[in-house]
Amino acid sequence: MKYFARRIFIYVLTAWAAVTINFFIPRLMPGDPVQSLINRKQGQISADAAQSLYVLFGLDKNTNMLEQYIAYWQQLLRGDLGLSFANFPTPVSEVLAQSLPWTIGLVGIATIISFVLGSLIGVLIGWRRGTWADGILPVATFFSSVPYFWLGLIAIMLFSITWKIFPTGGAYDGGLIPGWDLDFIVSVLQHGALPALTIVLSSVAGWILGMRNMMVTVTSEDYVTVAQAKGLSESNVMFGYAARNAVLPQVSSFALSLGFIVSGTLVTEMVFSYQGIGFTLFQAIGAKDFPLMQGAFLVITLSVLAANILADVAYVFLDPRTRQEG
């Protein structure tokens, strides 16, 4: 349990750090981009909303930093992230609440598929080292070096424009009303297939390479030789002894590289105009919608933290050593 308490402490610390970074960045920037935006929207913003933006961006010059910081926290805990400028006068939290499920659905499923698939292929390649399977390695290296968004562009060019198999963008057919009916679900799956394929294709290579290298290292451990000597079946040795141990660093690196992966997948959403957080962030950049950008950063970071906690729980299940008391 000590292990778990430690991790939770780190996550609380990270959440605090993310909020604090979010607090300081607009205050450290030269000029006042937000002030000018507020001025431009003058008259449309109610006094309350304007006050909330002043607190978020530190434009309230009459208070000192500490008071601002406390006011900022109070506002955040109420779930107030300010007003979005681009989708005026919708609150940022509302815009993000609409896009978050799409991102979790697309990125979450694609990342898990990629991790499981990559680890399985890695186990097989690592086990059959020095056969034709090694030929996958250079290909995997190539795909791991390609930026996600470029692969997305190529996928759109091939599968949406040259051969019109998949739609070019969006999360569902514009003519449909979101709901749990068959038409809508089919449309969502159709629209999600290509972005998901892109994410899987560009992230699977990293897992293959990592798992393969761990397998190669683990298979020369004595316990694997012993298992083999006991006459256990090959698949038993491969999965029960070698892969079981090789997957541990893989899971902890999964937790650590989530930040990188999420960064990459957000850009995939931008390319496919998939209405998740990444696309919202992209639109916010174009519209210089600072409240939305800051809010998106916070929500993305907190989601990554939540995913990290899940990965940690998985790790505790996989590695009995972490469960030992004392």
Place this chain on the structure above:
Amino acid sequence: MTAIPVQTDATALTGTNPAPTAAGPRRKPRGTAQQRFPFLRNKKAVTGLVILGFFTLLALIGPWIAPFDPNAISKDILQGPSATHWFGTSHLGQDVLSQIIVGTRSVMLVGLVTGVIATVLSVIVGVSAGFLGGVSDEILSALSNIFLVIPALPLIIIIAGQLPDAGGMTIALILAATGWAWGARVLRAQTLSLRRRDFVEAARANGESTWRIVWFETLPNLTAIIASSFIGTVTFAILSQTTLAFIGVTSIKSWSWGTVLYWAQSGQALHRGAWWWFVPAGLCIALVGMALTFINFGIDEFVNPRLRSAGTSAKDMRRRGIRPRIGFTAIDRSAMATSRRRAVAPPAHPDAWAPETTPSPKSPPTKEPKR
């Protein structure tokens, strides 16, 4: 240097062993470049270095060899690859090849600057965390964990997006500030394991100062890890810089591969079927990334001999009648022969060439059933 090279093996020692003989000057091993730099014996590493060298050259002389001015507008609008325009033209008739050649410089420069700054940061944080231990270690590790978990791209976007004009160097600084944590983590782990090794204890017992232990005993043994974290950071920097330019966060005035892609996207290259506009830039990124990964593989195999399959490609193994099985560590006989010859010259410990990580001769590490 009293340090014992960590986790290197026979082939590695042929070139890097400082041959600690008290009597007589150290004889420089004469031979081909391959023998002097065993790193170059690794085919992957050489491939990576060659590709990287090509792009570095392009970065240096790019503006002089570009066939056209990348900004020059011409009447050849959206033309496919031809003899005059190898990579075709953009919606304004600009030469895409020239844009890519000129853009190489900023890509490589941002990669290099980010890599250097982030690596220095990670060495400072990682090594001091590993060495100091206690509360300082806890604080520094927590700091690097925080930076690892926070997704870098959205953070960079909110910083760069609020700056009036984010040029190449600003981006490099921001990328370095967000990209050092991984290296610091790896370096801390390795420093922790080095700190308790005998040679460091011996140095401490000799009364060497902490600074001397850090600089002359520890850092030389971290070289491979520092190099690989440097290369990892450069890859991260190049990918991030391109992504930022592509989504239009950074300045779009100067040319880089990301800027080319940005204009291709905003110029509707996809829907106009202008594949030549965005395919080459992406391939260049992939090539550089691949080169860096290959170099990293080279370093990995250099450090961890188990990953090495020196001269044992699949075909080669079949020809020699070797069936790779579990617990199989390929042994490069020719490399061993040369190293043995060298190891005989100085009165070294007979086991000096036996790496710590390879299985001891007593256990049956290799299974090479001859057909």
